[in-house]
Every structure is written in C-alpha cells, then in structure tokens.
Amino acid sequence: MRINTHYQDLEDSYLFSTIAKKVAQQSAEHPEQKIIRLGIGDVTLPLCPAVTDALHAAVDEMGNKETFHGYGPEQGYDFLREGIRGYYVQKGVVLEAGEVFISDGAKSDLGNILDLFDRDNTVLVPDPVYPVYVDTNVMAGRKILYCDATEQNGFLPPPPQEVEADIIYLCSPNNPTGAAYNREQLGAWVAYARAVGAVILYDAAYEAFIQDESLPRSIYEIEGAKQCAIEFCSLSKTAGFTGLRCGYTVVPLALCGGRLNAMWLRRQTTKFNGVPYIVQRAAAAVFTPEGLRQIEENLGYYRENARIMAQALREMGVWFTGGESSPYIFMKCPGGMDSWQYFDLLLKQAGVVGTPGEGFGKNGAGFFRLTAFGEREATKEAMARIRALHEKL
Template sequence: MKINENYKNLEESYLFSTIAKKVDEYTKAHPEAKVIKMGIGDVTLPICQKAADAFAKAAMEQGKAATFHGYGPEQGYDFLRVAVQKYYASFQVEVAAEDIFISDGAKSDVGNILDLFDADNTVLIPDPVYPVYMDTNVMAGRKIVFMDANVENGFLPMPPKGQKADIIYLCSPNNPTGGVYNREQLKEWVDYANEQDAILLFDAAYESFVADPALPRSIFEIEGAKTCAIEFCSLSKLASFTGTRCGYTVVPSELERGGSSIRKMWLRRQTTKFNGVSYPVQRAAEAALSPEGMAQCREHLDVYRTNAKIMTETLKELGIWHIGGENSPYIWMQCPNGMKSWEFFDDLLAKANVVGTPGSGFGKNGEGFFRLTAFGTTANTKEAMERIKKVYGK
C-alpha cells in the first residue's frame, strides 16, 4: 500500500488553523482581553429573513410523507438553477440553466474540479494566493508556476509572456488582496487562455461586493470566455451561507478540451462523487435570490461596505499603504514600521487585541503585508480601528 507522497509537500498546518491556535493560546493566557477577529472571512450577520423562513418551511416539509424529499439531483434542483440563471441576468449575463451546478460552496468545487484534469498539466497561480488553489494542486503533484502579484501591478498580475499554461486560477475581487480586474484586463486573460488552449478557473465568490458598474462581476461578461472558463461562485458572503453551505459552478456547454465536453465530464464526476445539496438549503438559497431576499441581503452587504470604508479611512489617516475595501470586503495593507507579516500579527494581537491574517501565509509576495476583513460588526470594526490608531498612530 502506498500513500499519496505529495501530501508531504504541503505545509504541516492550514494557514487559518495556525491563526486559530495562536489566538486560542493568547486568550487563554490573557482571559481579560477582548479580542476582535478580523482575520478569517466569515460573516457575522445572519441569513436574511426570507431565506430563513424558506429554510424552516422546507425543513418542515421533510417531516411529512406527502412533501418529503429524498435524494435530489446531484447538479441541483431546477428551481435553484433557474434562480441562479435569473441572478446572472440581473447584471446582464446569460448562462444556460443546464450549465449551472449547485454545490456546497465554491471552495469544494475549486478543489474538486481538478478531478477532470491530468496531473501532467502546468498550473498558473498568482502569488499571493488563496491557499486552496495551490494546496489542491500540490496534493495532485502538478507543476505550479507562480505569477508575481505586487505593488507595481496592483496585485493583479497579467498573462506572462512566453509562459505555457494549461490551468489558470484567477480570483476577482481577489482574496486576499481585494484587487479587482477591469474588463480590458480580463479580456487579455481570456484571449491568453484561448490561445494556450488552457482552462481558466475563475473564482467569483466576492462578485456581490462589486458596486462599480464599470467592473465585471462575472468572467462571462467577457467575449470568448465560454470557450475557456469555468466560474465558481458562492452564497457564503452574498447571503451569509458560510454555515449553511451553498454555492454554484458554471461550466459552459461551449467549453471543450481534448475532444471532450468539460460540462459532461463535470456532470459525470458530480453524479459519481457528490450527493448534492440538501433540499432545505436549496429552498433557502432560492429565497435569498428572490427580489425580496436580495433586498434583505443587500442591507447586510451595505453594513460590510460601511465597515470597509471605516477601515480604509483609518489606514489613510495613518498613512499606511493599502488596496481593497472598495468593491471588495478585504483590505490588503502594508505592515507598519517595516514589520514582517507574522511579526505584525503578534504585535497587533498583543498591543491592540486585534486579529488579522499574515500576508506571508498567502505566498512569498505576501511577506510584509496583512489582510483585514470587513465582515465584523460595525461596532467592533470601529473599536478595532480606534485601537489600531492608538497603537500605530504617528
């Protein structure tokens, strides 16, 4: 019996597990401290009332023989696929309902989609990067080529000249940096992927934070994307489904590689290895995407946007370089006083009792930077910024 030796090439601990352990050790040593967590991108506001009501109603249906639902379709119930289709249409993007696959979240599908691709593929990944992109490919033993994201390019790398790629990861609005690609930049990426005969894996988990109509919310707003791209999205941030678990992946019928339909391959994979999302969760998601549900969700998104503005205004006042916070729930800041990422993590926790995410945990180009999230309460966000001003003010 042989194990997958590629796992030995992974960091021993997942980034956010390390942060949780450090915070736990600190709070045990300092039980009097009121620690404000602005590290992991988990929401604090609940699912909207429209979704909660639908969730409860569907759960009650499961308790009656006449309305009980057993195994559902692995690709999602038609009522939710159509709701997602209408959601796309609300910002002028056309996708076929049959190309939409309901999942338990974007994170799962971003990793699981790799089942479709041979290990002998070259993967192009930005640095810094959301760890799942890199770790899932390390697990499979694929060759990874990193693209430098830095201050000079606004942490939005463009196609590298002369570099062959088979699988490309992009995230916009970006996690961890908060950067957002414009249409011209994404068109360049789509053209590159089509020229390379590559597949572009586009993570749009934070699209709902894009308020500027000039910025794209979906890769399918770009001409040519349906012949090269797969889009992953989530209700986690849009509708507070981080604990409820529901997302969707769009695999266009037009996308083919090696003489095979990628959509048909994904359908085959899902029907074999995935049992679908529960009926009550899908009913809740459908309700969240309804006009009334979306109005309620947007009220919550506005709270997070307010938090982001409070944070960016504080960093401007302190003269600390940063990006994000506009069209994104993440703020990517330079560590003050020339500190390294983990050094600043420890300093911020000890002196301000505030938790963020060290940029170095997202890659070598993240060293010297730090990620804060706007998903806390407004009261905690204001308190955290006051503490930061007190400790790091000039």
C-alpha cells in the same frame, strides 16, 4: 497498497493554528484586554428572513408524505438553477439551463473540478493566493507556476508573456488582497487563455460586494470567456451560508465543445449526491426580489465596515488594496516590518487580530489582511486602536 506520496509535499497548514495559539496566550496573560478579531473570514450577521422562512417551509415539506423529497438531481433542482440563471441575466449574462451545477460550496468544486484534468497539465496561480488552489494541485502532483502579484501591479498581475499554462486560477475580488480586475484587465486574461489553449478556473465568491460598474461581477461579462472559463461562486459570503453550505459552478457548453460540461455532469452523478432539498429551497429564496433586497442590507453592512477601515488607513497614510469592492483589505506593514512582527505588535499593543500576508505566499510578506466581517462598533474600535498604535511608531 501504496499511498499518494504527493500529500507529503504539502506544507504544514500552520497559519491559523499559529494565530489561534498566539491569541490564546495573549488572552491568558492579559485577561483584562478585549481582543478584537479582524482576521476572521466568516460572516457574523444571521441568515436573512426570506432564507429562514424558506428553510422552515422546506422542513415542513419534508415531514409530510405528500411533499417529502428523497434523492434529488445531483446537478441541482431546476427551481434553484433557474433562479441563478435569472441572477446572471441581471449581470447581462445569459446561461443555458444545463450549464449551472449546484454544490455545497465553491471550495469543494474548486478541488473536485480537477478530476476532469490530466495530471500533466501545468497550473498557474497568483501569489499571494487562496491556499486551496495550490494544495489541491500539490495533492495531485501537478507542476505549479506562480504569477507575481505585488504592490507594483496593485496585486493584479497581468498574464505572463514568458510562460504557457494549461489551468489558470483567478479570483476577483481577490482573497486575500481584495483587489479586483476591471474589464480590460480581465479581458487580457481571457485573450491569453484562448491564445495558449488554457482553461481559467474563475473564483467569483465575492462578486456580490462589487458596486463599481467598471468591474465585472462574472467572467462571462468578457467576450470569449465562455470558450475558456469555468466560474465558481458561493452563497457563503453573498448570503451568509457559511454554515448552511451551498454554491454553484458554471461550466459553459461552448467550452471544449461541451465535453467538460458532460464530464462534470458525469463526475457529479458518480461522486456527489447533491445538496439537501431544504438548503436548495433556502438558496432559491436568495434570488427572489425580496431575498435579494434582504441580503443587500447585510452586504451593505459589511461594505460600510470596509469603507470605515479603508478611510482610516487612508488618513494614516497606509498603502493598501481592497476595501472598495471587497470585504478584504491588504495593507502594507509599517516601518518595513514583516507580517508576523506586525501581527505580534498589533496583538500585544492594540489587542487586534489580523492575518499575516506571508501565510498566503511569498509576495504576502510585509503585508497584512484585515476583514470587514466583524461587528460595526468592534470594527470602529479596532481601527481607532490601530491608528493610536501607528502614531506611536
């Protein structure tokens, strides 16, 4: 027996464990201090009524012999896949029935999709980056190249001219930076991928936060993208499914002559038993007119949090990305501090928790991530505390 030694190449995942230890220590030393968490990437609002109603109805079905469901189709029930196709039509994108695959979340599929690709492929990821993109390829022993996302390019790097990659990861709006590509910028990536024969793995987990019509909500709004891109999306942030688990992946038939679509179907029918029926019924309720109206109320709540945060930072003269079409804000640390110095200062002096940018890559050094998923009054209070702290610096 031989183990996969590439797991030894993984860096220790210390970021959030270190944050938790520092927060616990601060709470123990100053129990009177109310700590506000703006580092959490989880939602705080409950599921909308259309979703919970569908869940209850589906549970009742499962308790009745005539309406009980056992094993379902691994690629998802048609009622949900058709709902998602209709959702894409609202973005001006037409998908074939067999191009949509239901999963338990974008994170799972972003890792599992690598089963389709040879280990010798070269991977290109932006830095800073969602760690899953890197770690899943390290586990497989692939060569990884980095594309620098920096303050100078607004954390929206263009395609590199000096290298050629086989697999490209893009996330827009981005986690952690909140930056979102416009149509021209994303079109440049599509052109690059087609020119070098690469496939783009496009993470659209935060697309529902976009309201600016100049920003695409799907890569398939860009001409030629179906020939070079696989799109991943999740209901976690769109509809609060972080604890319910449902997402979807689009593998176009136009990509590689349909081979990747057929391979993904084969992979899923072999290694995946599908998302539970009751969860898929709940997900389908999201894409009804009433479901879309209800989740928009929750999305609007988080967007307003982001607006409050962004406005406060502008008034303070702090440079940042995100906040307009994203639940994330990536702010520059004051006074040339590194991100862990700022974390400690913010925690101890203001009782506010965020996420140090360097935890997402070397280009995150000197930057700090805040999220808009908190409660409204806590968000306002946190920004008032940050403002007061900055005035003292």
